[in-house]
Amino acid sequence: MPTLDIEKIKKEVVDSQLWRSVFRGGVWKDTPRDRAAHIVGNVWLHLHPVKVRPRALKWSYTWGMGGISFALYLLLTLTGVALMFYYRPTVGLAYRDIKDLEFAVTLGRFLRNSHRWSAQAMVVAVIAHMVSVFLRGGYKKPREFNWGVGVLLLTLTLFLSFTGYLLPWDQLAIWAVTVGTNMAGATPFLGNEGPFGGLMGMHINNDVRFTLLGGTMVGENTLLRFYVMHCVAVPLVVGILLILHFWRIRKDSFSAAPYQANEEKVEVWPHLIKREYIAAAGVVLFIMVWSILQNAPLESIANPNVTPNPSKAPWYFVGLQELLVYFDPWIAGVLLPGLIIVGLMAIPYIDTNPKGIGVYDWKERAFANTMFMLGIVMWFVLIYIGQACRGPNYAFYPPWESWYILKAAPPSTWSVFGPAGVGALPILLGIPVIGGLFGASMLLPKLIQKELNGKVVLGGFLAALAVLAGVGMALGKFGPVSGAFMLFFGGVAFYFGFILPQRHIRSLDWPRYLVTMGLVVCTMAILLKMCARLTFNIKYVLTIPAISLNI
C-alpha cells in the first residue's frame, strides 16, 4: 500500500491551475507576510487593516456590538430570502402562508422564529452599539459623519422592523401599524390632522399618511407597499449606507483607541478575525436556541372591524405611544422622534470636548455622558411603562395587577392657555409666556457666569418645591402621590436642565450652546409636561384649535 504524502498532495492541489485561478495564493504559511495576505488578498476581509491596536480587541471595549448588529443583519437577509419563497403579500394569502410555515414547511416554524427574534435582537444590538460608541467618544472628530450615517442606519433598522411587523397580517400587525401610521397623519404641514395641515389642503386621501399606506387605511395596498419596502427598497438603502459606514470606519483609522507611545500593534489575522467569528457564531447560536424554544407570536387574522383593547405599537415604538398620553400625535409621533434623530446627528458638532476619544471616561465627559444616558434611560423607561403597565382603555396597571380588574375613567382634564371656554387663560397671553419660559430656561445657565454650588441650589429648589407641594396637599388640591411626582419631575428637570448645563457648558460658544440647550430644554419639557398631566390633570399647556396646534 503506497503511503499517502499529505503535504505533497496538498501542494499539488494548491499549485494547480484550478486552485490558483480561484484563490490566487499558494500554500499558506504562518508568517507575517501570509497573515497580511489573508486580509489584503480577500475581498470580504480587505476592509480590515492588517494590524490593529491590542486595546481595541478587548470585548469590554466595544462589546462587539457593531459586528453583532452586522451579523444579525446578514442572518436576517438569509432567513428573509428563505421566507420569501413561501410568503405572498396579499390579504387573502399572507396569514395563511404564515400558518403554512408553522404547519407544513419543514423547519418553517424555526425559520420564521429565527427571522423574528433576529429582528428584535438587531434593534437592541444597534441601540447598544450606539450607546457604546457614544460612551467611548467614538463620534468626535474625524468621525462625525460616520456617526450621522449610524443614526440613519438606526432609523432604517427601526423602519425595517416596522414594515416587517405588518407582513403576517394578523391583529397584532394591522393595529400596531395603524397606531404607527396614524402618527404620520399628524405630521405638521403634511398630515391631514397635523398643525397647519388643513391650511395646506391636506386631506385623508392626499397627505403623507396616504402616501405611506397607499390608501386611507391599512389594507391591501399597504401590505404590498410595506413588503416591497421591507424586502427591497430599504435593504438596498441600508446596504449602501453600510458600505459607507464600514468605509469610513476604515478611513478614520479603524479603532478610535487613542495612540500611546511604543504601542505594539497586533495582526488582524488571526486576532480580530477569530473574535469576529466567535461573536458571529455566538449570535447565530443564541438566535437558533431562542427560535427552537419560543414561537413568534401570531394572533387571529387581521380584522379592520375589530380593534383590540389595548392596541399597541411594536415595543420599540411603544415608548412614543406612551408619550401620546401626554402629548398630541404631532409632538409624540413626529416632532419628538424628529428631534431625537436630528439631535443625535448634531451631537458630534456641538460636543467640543477634546477629552475621552476612544476611551470610556466618565469624569472628563460628565455632561455628555449624563445627558445621553438620561435620554437612553427615559427611552427605555417609557417603553417599559407602555409595554407592561398600560392595560385596557390605556389605563395604568402596575405589572402585578390583572387586566381583568376594571378601572374608573381618568379624571377630567383642563388646558392652561386656550381660546375662551377651552383654556383657563387666553391664548395671546400663553404664547409669550410659554415662549418666554422656554427662552429663559435656555439662556439662564450661560447668563449666570460663576459656578454655583450644585448641592445647595438643588437643595434649595427641592425645598421650595416641597413647600409648594405641602401647601397644595394641605389645601386638598392634590394627594401625596402628586406631591411626590412634583418633587421627582421638578428635581430631575432642574438638575439636568439647569444645574448640569450651568456647570459644564456655560463656556461653550453661543451657536453650540443654543443648540445644546434647545435640545436639553425640549427633553426637560417632556418631563415637565408629564408632571403637569399627572399632578394637575393639565391636557394642553397651549391650545390653538383653529390651526390644530396643541402643546
Next chain:
Amino acid sequence: MSYRKLFYAANFLLLAAFGWALFVDYATDWQHNWRHYQATYYKMAGDELDRQANEEKDPKRAADLHDQAKAMRNSPLMIRQIIVDDLGRYDRCTTCHVAMDEYTNPTLKTPAGWDNPYKGHPKVDEALVKAHPFTKYGCTACHEGQGQGTTVEGAHGHVLHWEHPMLSTKLGHIQGSCVKCHGNFETLKGAEIAAKGRALFKQHGCYGCHAINGWGQAVSVGLEAIADKPFERIAGYNYDRVRITDPEHPELGPQKLPENEWNIQNWILAHLTNDPEWVTPNDPFAELNKEPIPPSGMADYSRFVDDHDTGASELSRADADAIVAYLSGMTQEEMIPYRWHVPAPAEHEPKFADAKAHGHYVFQKYGCAGCHGLDAKAGRRRFNALGKGQADYDPKMSKEELFKNMELGREPTLPDLMGTYSHDELVAKIAGGVSAADAKKWNPNGPLPMVYMPAWKDKISKPELDDLATWLLSLAKKDDSGF
C-alpha cells in the same frame, strides 16, 4: 479556554443546534406530530391486510394481499390535504385521520375496535355522509377546526387566537353546521338537536330580546351572526367569570375555562348555564362610571322557572347544548357558496281551532316569554324594578343589602294581574305598551330598570291580539270564591 477550542466548540454547538431544530421539527411532542399517527396507521392497515391474507384460502389472492400489506407498510409519509375550491380552504385532517381519506381507504370503514385517529368516518353508509362527499366539502365545513394544522392541538383548533375550534359531536354542537346551509334543518334527519334548539329558542322567549334576521326584538344583540362574533368583542373580564361543567368530568362541577377554550360555543353555553348577572355584573353602584349601569338583563335560565325556587333549571344542560347547536349555525360568512344553500320550506302559520291554543302560540311567537316567563308562569328578573319580598328602601343599607333587594325586581307576573283586566283593556294595554319613563325604581340612586313593554300594535295583528288576550285571561289566578 483558547480561541481555538472556542472555535471548535462553537461550530459543534451550531451543528448540534441545527440538529436539534430538525429533531424538534420531525419529532416534537412525538405523540402529537402527524408523522407518528400516519406511520402507525400504515402499520395497522398493513397488519390488517396480512391478517386477511392469512385467512385467505386462495394462495394467489393471499400472496397478492401480502404484497398489498407490504406496500401499505412502506407508504411514504406525507401531508395529505383535501382542497375545497368552493371555500378556498385546504383541510389537512386526513394527514392523521388517514382512514377517512377516500383515496387511501375507499370504503372509509375500518375494523371494529380502531379508535381515533385511525378509525374510519362514522355514518359512512348513511345519507348524511353520502350527500356530502369529502372531496367537495372537505372536513372543516362541518367539523370546523383549523384545517391547515398538522399537530393535534393546532388542527383541532383549541388554541389561542383560532376562533373556530372543532365542534363537539358528543354534545351535538356540530349540528350547527347543518343550520349554516340547510334552511330546512328543522325537518332534516341528523339535525334533530339543532331543531330542538330552535324550538326551545322560540318557547323560552329568546325572541323577546334577541332578533334573528330582523325577527324578534332588538333589546340585546342580534344573533344572526353570533357564530362569527370575534373574541375581541368579548371582554376577558367577563369570560373569566364563566364556569362550565366539563361533560367528561361532571364530578368536578363548574370549572373556570382555560383560555384556549374561550370560544363562541362556550360563551353561548355560559349565558344559558351561568347566571348572566354574575357573568356581566357591569356597574350598578356607579363605582367606575358616571351613571350606574345595571347588570345583564338576561334571565338566569339555569335556575327556577317560577318565583318559587324549585331547584330545577328552566333549561337543562342538554337543552342548552341544543340551543348552542342551533346558534352555531348563525353565521354570515360570505365564503359559503350560494349554491350550497338548501332553501327552507315556506313557514306557514299553523291554524288553530281553539282561540286559547292560538293565543299560547302567539305568546311564544313574539317572544313574550323573554320577560314574562315560560308560558307566562312568572315575570322574569328586572334589576332595580319593584318586586315581591323587597324591603323598604333605606339609604343606609349596605351594598350587599341594596344589591340583594335590587335583584328582587321583577317584570309583572301575568297570572296575578289578569284578574284586573277586561278583554278590551288587555288588548289596549298590549297594543300601547308601557313606556320606559314610567319605570319605578326601588333604589332611586340605582340604575334605570331595563326592558319595558313595547307597543305591539304595529307588530301583532288584531286577531292575534284577541286570541292572545283570551289565553292570558284564562291564566288569571282565581281566589277562593272563584273570581
